[in-house]
Amino acid sequence: MNTTKTKRKKPRGVASLIAGKCIACGARCQSSCPVNCIEMSDAGEPVIDVVKCIGCLKCIKACPAAALEMFFTPEEKRILAELSAAADGGGDEELDEEGRLLREMLAAYRGVWVVIEQYKGEVAKVSWELLGAGADLAATLGVPLSAAVIGNDVEHLCHEAFEHGADKAILLDAPVYLHYRTQPYTDAICHLIEKHRPEIILMGATAQGRDLAGAVATVVKTGLTADCTGLGIDANRNLMQTRPAFGGNIMATIMCDRFRPQMATVRPHVMPMPTVRSGSRGGIIREAFAPPEKDVLVKVLEVIYDRDGKDQVDVAAAEIIVSGGRGLMNKENFALLQELADELGGVVGASRSAVDAGWISHSRQVGQTGKTVRPKIYIACGISGAIQHMVGMQDSDTIIAINRDPEAPIFQIATYGVVGDLFQVVPALIGRVREFKGRNGQCEPVRAVA
Ligand SMILES: Cc1cc2nc3c(=O)[nH]c(=O)nc-3n(C[C@H](O)[C@H](O)[C@H](O)COP(=O)(O)OP(=O)(O)OC[C@H]3O[C@@H](n4cnc5c(N)ncnc54)[C@H](O)[C@@H]3O)c2cc1C
Ligand code: SF4
Ligand code: SF4
Numbered sequence: 001m002n003t004t005k006t007k008r009k010k011p012r013g014v015a016s017l018i019a020g021k022c023i024a025c026g027a028r029c030q031s032s033c034p035v036n037c038i039e040m041s042d043a044g045e046p047v048i049d050v051v052k053c054i055g056c057l058k059c060i061k062a063c064p065a066a067a068l069e070m071f072f073t074p075e076e077k078r079i080l081a082e083l084s085a086a087a088d089g090g091g092d093e094e095l096d097e098e099g100r101l102l103r104e105m106l107a108a109y110r111g112v113w114v115v116i117e118q119y120k121g122e123v124a125k126v127s128w129e130l131l132g133a134g135a136d137l138a139a140t141l142g143v144p145l146s147a148a149v150i151g152n153d154v155e156h157l158c159h160e161a162f163e164h165g166a167d168k169a170i171l172l173d174a175p176v177y178l179h180y181r182t183q184p185y186t187d188a189i190c191h192l193i194e195k196h197r198p199e200i201i202l203m204g205a206t207a208q209g210r211d212l213a214g215a216v217a218t219v220v221k222t223g224l225t226a227d228c229t230g231l232g233i234d235a236n237r238n239l240m241q242t243r244p245a246f247g248g249n250i251m252a253t254i255m256c257d258r259f260r261p262q263m264a265t266v267r268p269h270v271m272p273m274p275t276v277r278s279g280s281r282g283g284i285i286r287e288a289f290a291p292p293e294k295d296v297l298v299k300v301l302e303v304i305y306d307r308d309g310k311d312q313v314d315v316a317a318a319e320i321i322v323s324g325g326r327g328l329m330n331k332e333n334f335a336l337l338q339e340l341a342d343e344l345g346g347v348v349g350a351s352r353s354a355v356d357a358g359w360i361s362h363s364r365q366v367g368q369t370g371k372t373v374r375p376k377i378y379i380a381c382g383i384s385g386a387i388q389h390m391v392g393m394q395d396s397d398t399i400i401a402i403n404r405d406p407e408a409p410i411f412q413i414a415t416y417g418v419v420g421d422l423f424q425v426v427p428a429l430i431g432r433v434r435e436f437k438g439r440n441g442q443c444e445p446v447r448a449v450a
Pocket of ligand 2: 014015032033034035036037038048052053054055056057058059060
């Protein structure tokens with residue numbers, strides 16, 4: 001006997017504007033609508049085509065003024081009331097065929113994976129950071145944490161992965177994987193997904209990770225959240241992927257609750273490096289999948305290192321950063337910050353305003369559209385502390401802000417704040433650092449400023 005019940009479809013309603021509540025925010029509702037059924041009036045308010053509206057709720061979630069609501073006909077309201085009463089009294093009995101299949105599909109995917117990015121057998125540090133974040137997710141879910149290691153002659157990386165927290169490693173080791181190429185790597189990950197069905201896959205938001213994650217998500221038809229700043233698990237085992245949205249003005253938590261695997265990329269230095277557990281061991285699953293070289297369309301003829309004429313400083317990896325903003329006034333004044341950075345053994349960073357003004361190269365930019373940094377000391381000179389800057393440096397161990405405006409937002413996250421003219425404070429700092437070094441042979445700049 002077939003016991004599956006077929007349920008009446010839950011009415012979705014249509015979006016409707018609540019009179020007098022729209023603040024004409026700039027058409028967020030319109031840009032969020034997936035079926036283009038919102039036009040904007042001359043007053044900047046939405047006019048909704050109710051015939052086209054599919055009741056997806058996106059405009060309602062996007063509206064900052066709670067000016068939209070769902071409209072239901074009396075008949076739809078009656079059905080909703082009946083369904084609600086039935087759910088209260090029976091729950092699962094009403095689960096329709098679609099819901100049952102979804103639940104089965106979700107249950108078929110288990111485990112957290114981190115794709116280990118490597119070049120010539122050397123791992124990108126973000127992969128280790130992700131093993132740290134992945135371990136927390138795996139512990140919450142009660143599943144193993146696996147490292148997906150792909151390359152040529154890279155088995156040793158599995159052991160490094162165990163030392164950084166992986167329980168298992170899935171290894172694809174073949175000459176075709178010597179250099180990263182989108183096609184064979186995408187085929188490889190898709191093959192592994194098909195075979196092992198992980199529920200979560202994390203990759204670094206590096207040039208390679210962004211390329212690979214997008215390609216894989218497209219092939220396996222799942223969601224991908226790029227540049228996450230926070231990861232968690234909700235009560236239904238779904239991955240909560242938090243990232244800045246609307247130009248960094250709000251943090252959005254994105255879910256992928258109807259597709260698997262759930263995929264996310266995270267930028268380097270956003271997650272802390274896990275403690276290395278020397279000698280830790282795990283199981284290696286050796287896979288044989290390797291597309292024939294003749295089928296790979298892209299050939300790597302030569303690898304040319306971009307060393308000459310380019311700014312080689314890696315701001316993201318620096319332990320001490322002296323950053324300058326619009327308060328520096330011009331390009332030449334960055335020499336002052338370089339002097340302080342040299343004394344401290346650090347590097348110079350910048351806000352986007354300084355980069356846009358052409359005072360310093362983009363590779364030094366810290367923030368949402370620049371690098372995410374996590375140094376031991378971050379000294380912000382003449383930087384106001386816009387949210388787009390702060391998301392890139394707020395996890396620094398110690399933040400020292402120098403700004404002549406006592407109301408500058410940067411002071412809200414600063415460990416130490418100096419209200420004053422940077423052209424007086426920075427030379428004084430340099431002098432004190434030199435004094436300390438001369439006296440002690442070592443430097444204690446942070447205490448000197450405080
Ligand atoms: C989508 C988007 C992405 C963005 N991404 C980034 C990003 O990645 N990184 C980033 O930094 N910004 C980013 N921005 C820009 C960001 O919104 C700010 O405009 C920018 O960070 C401001 O730079 P600033 O603090 O140097 O300049 P301002 O905001 O102009 O601040 C200059 C500060 O210097 C102080 N000052 C001036 N003279 C002195 C002095 N002599 N001594 C001491 N203090 C002085 C002033 O009091 C002021 O607080 C982004 C914006 C958008 C919309
Ligand atoms: S509910 Fe969805 S489809 Fe309807 S107007 Fe809003 S965004 Fe568009
Ligand atoms: S999102 Fe809300 S406030 Fe903005 S235009 Fe639409 S209805 Fe108005």
